[in-house]
Amino acid sequence: MTGIVVAESGGGDFPASLTKQVVVCSIIAAFGGLMFGYDIGISGRGVTSMDDFLIKFFPDVYVKKHKAKEDNYCKYDNQHLQLFTSSLYLAAIVASFFASIFCRKFGRKPTIQIASVFFVVGAILNTAAQNLGMLIAGRLCLGAGVGFGNQAVPLFISEIAPAKYRGGLNICFQLLITVGILLANMINYGTSRLHPYGWRISLGGAAVPAIILLIGSLVIVETPASLLERGKDKEGLITLQKIRGVDNVDKEFQELSVATELANRVKHPYRDLTKRSNRPQLVCGTILQVFQQFTGINVIMFYAPVLFQTMGFGSDASLLSSVVTGLVNVLSTLVAVFSVDIFGRRALLMEAAVQMLIAQCVVGVMLAEYLHSTNMMPQKYAVIVVILVCIFVAGFAWSWGPLGWLIPSEIFPLETRNAGFFCAVSMNMFCTFLIAQAFLTMLCHMRSGIFFFFAAWIVIMGSFVAIMLPETKGIPIDEMIEIAWKKHWFWQRYFKDGNNGKEDQQFQDKPEIKPLD
Numbered sequence: 195m196t197g198i199v200v201a202e203s204g205g206g207d208f209p210a211s212l213t214k215q216v217v218v219c220s221i222i223a224a225f226g227g228l229m230f231g232y233d234i235g236i237s238g239r240g241v242t243s244m245d246d247f248l249i250k251f252f253p254d255v256y257v258k259k260h261k262a263k264e265d266n267y268c269k270y271d272n273q274h275l276q277l278f279t280s281s282l283y284l285a286a287i288v289a290s291f292f293a294s295i296f297c298r299k300f301g302r303k304p305t306i307q308i309a310s311v312f313f314v315v316g317a318i319l320n321t322a323a324q325n326l327g328m329l330i331a332g333r334l335c336l337g338a339g340v341g342f343g344n345q346a347v348p349l350f351i352s353e354i355a356p357a358k359y360r361g362g363l364n365i366c367f368q369l370l371i372t373v374g375i376l377l378a379n380m381i382n383y384g385t386s387r388l389h390p391y392g393w394r395i396s397l398g399g400a401a402v403p404a405i406i407l408l409i410g411s412l413v414i415v416e417t418p419a420s421l422l423e424r425g426k427d428k429e430g431l432i433t434l435q436k437i438r439g440v441d442n443v444d445k446e447f448q449e450l451s452v453a454t455e456l457a458n459r460v461k462h463p464y465r466d467l468t469k470r471s472n473r474p475q476l477v478c479g480t481i482l483q484v485f486q487q488f489t490g491i492n493v494i495m496f497y498a499p500v501l502f503q504t505m506g507f508g509s510d511a512s513l514l515s516s517v518v519t520g521l522v523n524v525l526s527t528l529v530a531v532f533s534v535d536i537f538g539r540r541a542l543l544m545e546a547a548v549q550m551l552i553a554q555c556v557v558g559v560m561l562a563e564y565l566h567s568t569n570m571m572p573q574k575y576a577v578i579v580v581i582l583v584c585i586f587v588a589g590f591a592w593s594w595g596p597l598g599w600l601i602p603s604e605i606f607p608l609e610t611r612n613a614g615f616f617c618a619v620s621m622n623m624f625c626t627f628l629i630a631q632a633f634l635t636m637l638c639h640m641r642s643g644i645f646f647f648f649a650a651w652i653v654i655m656g657s658f659v660a661i662m663l664p665e666t667k668g669i670p671i672d673e674m675i676e677i678a679w680k681k682h683w684f685w686q687r688y689f690k691d692g693n694n695g696k697e698d699q700q701f702q703d704k705p706e707i708k709p710l711d
């Protein structure tokens with residue numbers, strides 16, 4: 195299996211202008227992120243708090259919700275309801291494994307096309323759903339789309355972007371995820387008044403970006419790296435000239451060829467990944483995804499309306515509050531686009547950890563205080579909780595959200611980058627599934643204590659970053675081992691053998707690249 199091939203700038207003297215081709219192709223591909231975000235926003239934050247939807251598919255929850263005496267914390271504790279949200283992530287884990295193989299064998303473009311077909315079918319099944327089976331089948335299709343999309347889109351964008359713009363473009367994937375969540379929240383707000391089929395419009399809305407992605411994916415280019423990886427050198431050169439907008443791309447093409455050649459020498463990247471010298475990147479890359487999810491962000495993303503209703507808000511106020519947090523999410527992710535290369539990764543992650551910790555603890559205390567005694571939070575305190583939730587979401591959105599994807603994409607050496615990135619993506623999906631499946635039950639049993647549970651995780655992750663995570667800002671990817679890992683007080687011991695930590699002879703000599711005629 196070959197590795198991801200992302201051209202490095204080396205001296206940064208490749209043609210670096212952002213051409214129309216790159217911008218258009220990136221925007222089209224990023225619709226994969228928008229689809230992912232829309233699916234996140236539509237399920238937990240919307241249709242599951244709509245009565246018409248509950249009556250049709252989850253009548254038990256509907257009855258419980260409207261029982262005056264029912265304990266607020268347990269109103270929505272229903273395994274089927276949670277399965278509706280979390281089934282998507284199970285499908286995504288399985289799909290992303292197959293997607294990683296498909297992506298290497300057939301290219302990024304067909305992988306994105308398959309993702310969009312899954313998205314369209316899933317949206318149709320969900321809109322037309324007559325029973326729970328059909329609903330879950332639709333979610334599974336959407337999950338398969340997420341698996342294929344999330345594996346291919348970040349790769350696709352990274353591989354066509356000029357090195358200088360890769361960081362910013364990479365975060366645009368997360369930015370579109372947040373836009374998708376917000377759009378879904380706004381649509382939910384409108385459709386919740388359309389009885390009895392508003393929820394069908396919400397679920398059907400997913401078909402619009404899916405169709406745009408499907409049509410758009412027919413016109414995007416294949417990445418030069420993927421073409422080279424599959425032996426189509428001439429096509430790779432022509433595509434590179436096309437996306438850079440100049441004829442002279444020799445230097446970048448040469449480096450790309452060297453990188454491909456090196457990556458192609460690795461026959462078992464998954465086995466390689468377990469080697470001692472790859473352990474630091476594997477540990478940090480995957481644990482960041484665990485941490486990203488255990489901030490508790492998806493409690494807000496999936497269940498904010500449920501949470502706000504738990505505090506005594508009406509349905510409308512709950513959905514509106516979700517729109518507000520969704521907007522904060524988008525705007526704060528924009529902050530990350532511009533600040534990540536100025537303040538660095540560690541500073542953003544640590545600052546946000548403190549911010550999120552304070553917000554979680556105060557919300558926990560307020561819920562414990564007011565919901566315990568009255569089963570209904572006074573309005574002015576509920577508003578404070580919404581503001582605290584916004585502070586929490588802002589912290590997440592300019593740190594753990596985008597950096598959870600960016601850091602794993604920049605710390606692995608080329609030859610294990612594909613395998614390493616797959617581990618990170620599937621870990622993200624797995625932890626998202628865990629939270630989606632368990633949250634409502636946890637809320638019922640742990641009550642306001644759930645906020646302290648996530649607060650404890652935030653202490654752990656903040657400490658991990660402070661002690662264990664090297665700074666990667668501004669370091670060229672191919673110098674990451676020398677500058678970031680070998681100088682780190684702890685991780686340096688993994689690179690003691692003096693050959694860049696690579697134990698194989700295969701990496702000792704650089705391949706010679708034959709010129710193309």
Ligand SMILES: OC[C@H]1O[C@](O)(CO)[C@@H](O)[C@@H]1O
Nearest residue numbers: 234372491492495523595626
């Ligand atoms: O913006 C919040 C969203 O971002 C993600 O963490 C993906 O990076 C999702 O799991 C979450 O719902």
